[in-house]
Each structure stands twice: as C-alpha cells, then as structure tokens.
Amino acid sequence: MAQLTYRAAVAATLAHEMRRDENVVLIGEDIGAGGVFKTTKGLLEEFGPTRVWDTPISEQAIVGAAMGASMAGLRPVAEIMFSDFYATCWDQVANEIAKVHYMTGGQLSCPLVVRGANGGGLGFGAQHSQAVENWAMCVPGIKIASPSSAAEAVGLLAAAIRDDDPVLVFEHKALYGSREECPDGEHVVALGQAAVLRPGSDVTLVGLAATVGLCRQAAEQLTGDSVDAEVIDLRTLVPLDAAGVLASVRRTGRVVLVEENPGQLGWGAGVAAILAEEAFLDLRTPVARVSGRNIPIPVAKGLEAAVNPSVERVVAAARSACDTAGPAAEMIRN
C-alpha cells in the first residue's frame, strides 16, 4: 500500500496500464510536461514521445484522433484538460464515438478513454468549473466513470482503459490533492458496481466523485441526530448500478441523491425516476435531491460554495426526509 494523491494515482495508473499494454497511448494538451493538473507527470520521461503525444489546442483533433486510433486497434487515453471543453469536441464524443459501433453493425469499435478534470470548488469560474457528467449521460453509447478517491481513481481508470467500449472518466479537480492509501499492483474496479461505503438503516445518501465525501461527512453529522445513514458511491453513471441503489432504498425507505451537476436535468433526475418507477411503494418519504444550483458557477469563494452542493444541504435534506416520515421518524428522534 502506498499513500498517493488522487492526481498521483491517475499518473500511476496510466503508467501501470502503459507498462501492461503497449497499445495504450496518451494524447492531449501539455501532457508531456506533466499536464496542467500533473496527472501525467513522468510519463513522457518513462515512455517517450511514441507513447505520449502532445497536441495543439485542438480538442476535435484530440478526441477524433483517439477515436480513429482505437478503431485501428490501439487503446488511446485522451485528456481533455477541463471537462467544460467537451463542448468544443462534443460532435466527436456524442455523434461519432458513441454511435460508430452501433451504426456500423458492430464492425468498428472504440476501446478508448477520454479523461479530464471535472467539477468546481477551486474558483475557476463559469467556464472551468462545471460538473458535466450529465451531458454524457444523455447520450447512449458511452460509459461514464467518476472516481471519488485516489484508490477509486486507480481502480476505475484501469477498468476504463481495459474496457472494449468508450469510457469518459470525469476526475474531480477538487480531489486531485486528496491523499489516501492505494493498493499496489493490480487494482481494477468493475464498471457498473456501486460501493456501499457506510451501511445504514434510516436513509440512503447517494453520491458521485466529490459528493461522496459530502455524503460521508453528512452521515457522520447525522449520527448526532440518531439518524443512521447509508452512503453509496455510484462510481459509474453508465453502466448504472440501479439495482444497488434500489436495494438500499428498499431497506431504508428514504434517499437523498447528491449530485454536483445542475439539478434541472442532472443524473439524480434519472436515478429519481428509476426509484419512482420501481421502488415507489418502498419509499417512506419523497426522493430528495441536493444538486448544483441551476445557474452558472461564480468565482468568489462564498458565491461558488452557495451554488455547489454542501454537507449542510445534504444534512438538511436527510433530516427533512427523516422528520417527515411520520411514526418512523418519531422512533428515530426518540
């Protein structure tokens, strides 16, 4: 076990996969110099310019080239520096990569990864702070992973690189400096399996990437109210471990979905719909959502914090869910 930051875990996993499979190649802006977020540090030095390809500021070329190379048998990992920049190459992601396997009757495949820094919290403003995983979730044909910790970054990125389908990995930029024990050697987390990080019986808190930490902190605070919260790390949006969430919510009867993307059509809306369709009678209170506010991300610290989800908002939503549950809530309070 080694103590690694999230950013170092990304670099270590890229290196591990590049050593394991010579078809893994990197493409992106400034990656040879280690990357703006230092997630490719040391890779040019170890693997040389035939495996680590610095590009111009040309996101369509980056993602399109990754697609073409994957169709020709390589396993490219493309970096989009800030996930907001997906808007400049969304045609390649949504119209080309997501469709080509299906629309060619299975002739062509895209075993590629596009990864980059997602989400807010660092004061980068409206064009460099968005959580855009919900953009991708609207497009059938791409898988979506978003690690919540350094160890998760190792496991999910390794799985994404080994997957035979295109995977977008949304790394959370506010987590890059976080540090934890990471397994040595092989550590692969299967895509589509949510993790129960804290078992609980009263309410289910569901998070992704940075909101997983909010859920864990909220769960700790809720113990002071004698509320026993279960915390689930969704890990991937596609494939979605709907069964895992449904099983938890059927036990607890209450759920708070905690998502950083704007709530007006965030991933929580999709999960809430599944819960309404398939677990309605198991719910003791309405589905609650804590999301990014439906507004651009401001820069000033207090303003940005007011827009993004917070521990306080998660705790309040969970308390509300438990308080309005009638006799069961009385039992909890007592």
Next chain:
Amino acid sequence: MPGPGMLSEERAALQRYEQMVFIRLFEDKVDALYRQGQVRGPAHLGQGQEAIAVGVGSVLQPGDYSIGTYRGHAHALARGTPAGAVLRELLGRSGGICGGKGGSMHITSLEHGYMGSYAIVGAHLPIACGLAWASKIKGTDQVTACFFGDGTTNIGAFHEAINLAAIWGLPVVFVCENNSYMEYTPISQVTSVPQPAADRAPAYGLPSVTVDGNDVDAVREVVGHAMETARGGGGPTLVEATTYRHGGHSAADPADYRSETEVASWKERDPLLRARAALAADGVSEEDLEVVTARASAETQQIATAALEAPALDVESALVGMWSDGSAQWRN
C-alpha cells in the same frame, strides 16, 4: 472479358472503367429506387464524381484505410465492398452491410479497409488522422485516404485535422472532392480563396496539389504519388480534385439553383466519357467497352432484384449491439 491480346495495364484500365460504369449504374439504380420510395432516409449520390473514388481506390493497397462522407457509396464500392450488401443496407433489408443501422450515410466495410462514412461534415478528418496515427505508432506502411467535400473546408475540424497531420507527419492523403457546391450554395460564395482546400493547406505547412477529378488517370497519378510519399514516411498531402455532381445534394434535391448550361458543360466532361475515350485511343475495341458496360448493367439489375426480394430485418436487432459485447444495457 477483355481480349486475350490485351496488355495487363490496359486490362487494369478497362477494369477501372468497368468499376466507374458500375458505380454510375449503381447510383442510377439507387436514384430510381429512391423515387419508388424503396430507399430509407436520404441518399446522397455521386454520379459525375466516380473518377476520384476509383482513381484513389486503385492506388490503395490491401490493408490501407479509406474513410469518407455521407456521399460514400462510391468510396465503399471502390474498395471492393459487395454492392449487394450496400444496396440491402440502403433498402433496410436483411444482409445489409451495417445490419440496417447505418443506411446510406454510414456505409462501412472494415473487411475492405473502408473505415466508415460519416455524416457530420468534417468529423471524419480527425478520425482519419487517428487511423494514420495508429499506423505511425505501430510502424506499419499503411496509408489512409480521407475523402471530403469542398464544404468541409469551412468547418473547424478540417483545420484542426490538417494541422495535426502536418505537425505529426501522418501517413494520410486528404482528398477534397470539389464539386463547386457546399450543398445548395456555390462554395465560391462562402470561401474567399479560389481553391477552398488546396489554398488553405499551405498555411499549415501541408503540401497540396490540384488535379482534374474527372480524369481517372490523373487522379491515380497524383494520389498515387502522394500515397507513396506518405508510405515512405514523407507525411501527408492534400489533393483537391475538381469535379461536378450531376445531380442534387441529395436525391431529394432537384438542384434548380444551377443553370442547364452549367450542368450540360460538365456532362460533356463526364469522367466516364473521358475514360472511355482514353481507352479507345489506346486501342481497346468498342466491343470490349460494350461488354463491360453490359456486364455492369446486368450486375446492377441482379443485385437490385435480389435486394428487393431479401427478407425484412428482425426488429429485435434494433435493441442490441451498442456495446462491443453485443449488448445494449445501460443499467442493471
């Protein structure tokens, strides 16, 4: 078949002519079937542009890649893609090359190195770079030919792609089929340089050359040279081939924005007439030329009859095949 005394080079030239005739008749048949309501979705036809697809196809080697646009029937056929499977795809019948999921605009034949037809203008130029990038990384001598229209030269992906190809020295040949119209609008009306592709390339350090796209031999020579440069590690070239679309942007477009005089003048420069005259000048008999035309006509009719008789697709197939393991589940 060609006469027994024919030289191998003449025989190959006659085969190219036959391929051009076949593609013309194939497109004519698609047009007719479209008018009968048999073709599902739009059909962007390439009558008048056959010399480019066939000229480029004839200098590609097995193992090379080619990639094209929604006007891509000819490019697929020029690599040897079975015409029957292409037509069945257009008609939405079983046996279609993409299982009925791609249709006219997405004809693909991996087996023949035709890496797809893409219907978002410009999108496939970066993808072509990726194919060539893979060849460069693997150290193979494969070359990628990338077809696109003049309208593509005004979208961002074109500029990003040719810049990347140039700086990385990728083994790709960009082939612009300049048919004078972006869709309905003359390309000259929306582009400030006379040669929309060839005049832009030098700004990226990309060698460019123009060629008469209605002369199959000229296309062969120019593109063949560019291919050998790329194959030898000499990097990419952009070829702008001047041609003309006999019909509209799609089969639904009567193209009444063009004058009859203009269309007639281009039909005089029909690439099939040109190739036929060149063959005749080289001594190929009228009888041999008629034989290949008759054969192409019979084959077109035969595949159309077979395609129209092919059974409908199993509709259950619509809901599978999104992931590489054949499934399409997004959740458990």
